[in-house]
Amino acid sequence: MSNQEKLKELKSTLNDTKTEEGLSFSAEIIPGEVDVLQVTVQDREEFPIYITTDDSQILCVTHLWQESEVKKELREELLDALLTMNVPMPLSSFSKVGNQYILFGALTSTSSIEDIQYEISVLSENTLDAIEAINDYLK
Amino acid sequence: MSILKQLWTAVRGTATEAGEAIVDTQAIRIMEQEMRDAKKHMNQAKENLTKVMAEKMGVEREVTRLKKEIEEHETYAGQALDKGDEELALEIADKIVEFSNELEAQEELLSSYISNISNLKSTIKTTERNIKSLYRELSVVKTTESVQKASSAAAAKFSGSSSAITSATASLERIKQKQQKRSDQMNAAMELQNESGGGDLKARMKKAGIVSGSTSSNDVLARLKAKKAG
Structure with missing residues (x-):
């Protein structure tokens, strides 16, 4: 299955399902040089999950906060906290793209739809938890 | 420079320009050029490998031929001795020595070809792996860029402006x-x-x-x- 087909299949599956925790999704494909599937979780529309696929992996990303939102005097402490949290946090890791702090999870491209769905739920939970945990470092 | 370090340079290039292009397009172009070069080198190495393998086959044939010659001449020498022709036997023995020396040289050549081939093969394998991982890393960089674009488009839709939400x-x-x-x-x-x-x-x-x-x-x-x- 091509990467594009995989995204399409994932899109229609996500639009029809509700997780055990009662989360429901809405997904749409944003075309570009690399197609991106944007998944919004009901009631958490502020933190959509972006999914891309290539031959080796499926990448799920949420955007956390911008560099400008970080309290300057606490920046070093924040970075330390993020590194320390990376391992205990299930399935997701912190990273940065430009000025944007992100949370991401990578899956093998042979993952099942159920695996990806689970990844999305966990990533969404982790996103909220992470911002809650890091609140003190943000303006 | 290692792949990871190059990528880091490429990705970091933008941290200074807020919200602008995510990746340093110049650095990406350099990486793509390097990938093309690496591919060219690999193709050359593959061509070399074919040549060396062909030569090795030639040497192998030569080794077989020499071994057969030696065997045959030993039989001839035995026959000469049976007939009591010591002189002829000695002449044949000289020939056998000649063949043996030649065989030794060819066998040495063969073993050097064999190690050459295994070196070339492992070089090709490593290069192939490097190119693959380079492609993978580059695809991740492009992916994050697309995600960033998608997200700012979404942000614009969400807040009605293109400024940060x-x-x-x-x-x-x-x-x-x-x-x-x-x-x-x-x-x-x-x-x-x-x-x-x-x-x-x-x-x-x-x-x-x-x-x-x-x-x-x-x-x-x-x-x-x-x-x-x-």
Whole structure:
């Protein structure tokens, strides 16, 4: 299955399902040089999950906060906290793209739809938890 | 420079320019050029490998031929000795020495070809792996760029402007409010369900003494005693 087909299949599956925790999704494909599937979780529309696929992996990303939102005097402490949290946090890791702090999870491209769905739920939970945990470092 | 370090340079290139291009397009172009070069080198190495393998086959044939010659000449020498022709036998023995020396040289050549081939093969394998991982890393860089573009498009749709949306903490606060509202709604719905199910009416009647509470064990005992006496 091509990467594009995989995204399409994932899109229609996500639009029809509700997780055990009662989360429901809405997904749409944003075309570009690399197609991106944007998944919004009901009631958490502020933190959509972006999914891309290539031959080796499926990448799920949420955007956390911008560099400008970080309290300057606490920046070093924040970075330390993020590194320390990376391992205990299930399935997701912190990273940065430009000025944007992100949370991401990578899956093998042979993952099942159920695996990806689970990844999305966990990533969404982790996103909220992470911002809650890091609140003190943000303006 | 290692792949990871190059990528890091490429990705970091933008951290200074807020919200602009995510990746240093110049660095990406350099990487793509390097990938093309690496591919060219690999193709050359593959061509070399084919040549060396062909040469090795030639040497192998030569080794087989020499071994056969030696074997044959040993038979000839034996036959000459049988006939008592010592002189001829010596001449043949000279020839055998010649063949043996040649065989030794060819066998040395062969073993050097064999190690050459295994080196080339492992070089090709490593290069191939490098190119693959380079492609993979580059694809991740391009992916994050696409995600960034998609996200700013979404942000623009969300807030009606292309400027940065509200802060992460404000967003989290909004989500919490939404969740609270949802759980309030659910509680309200459950209350309504109880009321319409008569639960509320019964509770009020009980309170007013119209219906008694649930039967007590004393009531049951009294009823049983009455039954026995009757």
